[in-house]
Amino acid sequence: MIGSLPKDVLEALLETIPVEFSVVDADDRVLAWNKHESRIFKRPTGVAGKSVQKCHPQKSLQKVEQILQEMKAGTRDKARFWIDLTIDGEKQKVLIEYYALRDAEGNYLGCLEASQNIQELQALTGERRLLD
Numbered sequence: 001m002i003g004s005l006p007k008d009v010l011e012a013l014l015e016t017i018p019v020e021f022s023v024v025d026a027d028d029r030v031l032a033w034n035k036h037e038s039r040i041f042k043r044p045t046g047v048a049g050k051s052v053q054k055c056h057p058q059k060s061l062q063k064v065e066q067i068l069q070e071m072k073a074g075t076r077d078k079a080r081f082w083i084d085l086t087i088d089g090e091k092q093k094v095l096i097e098y099y100a101l102r103d104a105e106g107n108y109l110g111c112l113e114a115s116q117n118i119q120e121l122q123a124l125t126g127e128r129r130l131l132d
Helices: 007-016 058-073
Strands: 020-025 031-034 077-086 091-104 106-116
Touching: 058 091, 058 106
Parallel strands: none
Antiparallel strands: 020 031, 020 106, 077 091, 091 106
């Protein structure tokens, strides 16, 4: 990153971006997440510091573990998938992405899991210019 952000600006940015995220360390422990109150995938606050495996449904756990192992091995840097979820009684499309976090030398530091409801994005057509 070029430049630096004061802590309060960084925190505001992380709560404002239109993506909910979770950060896991190199040992698969949950470090932090944003948008606690409005998350698609809610987590109890007690999950912080615990194994990420406790945050995923059993049916997807093996795939999550495979993604993390491949990231640790350096054979994968990203995983992207999307699912249909019912949110507030309506079917919605949710995009979920995992990104390996690496230091400047390429060492694995952990994983960023980012989720976003993309239902409105899928409906976009044509173009809309700034301030239109």
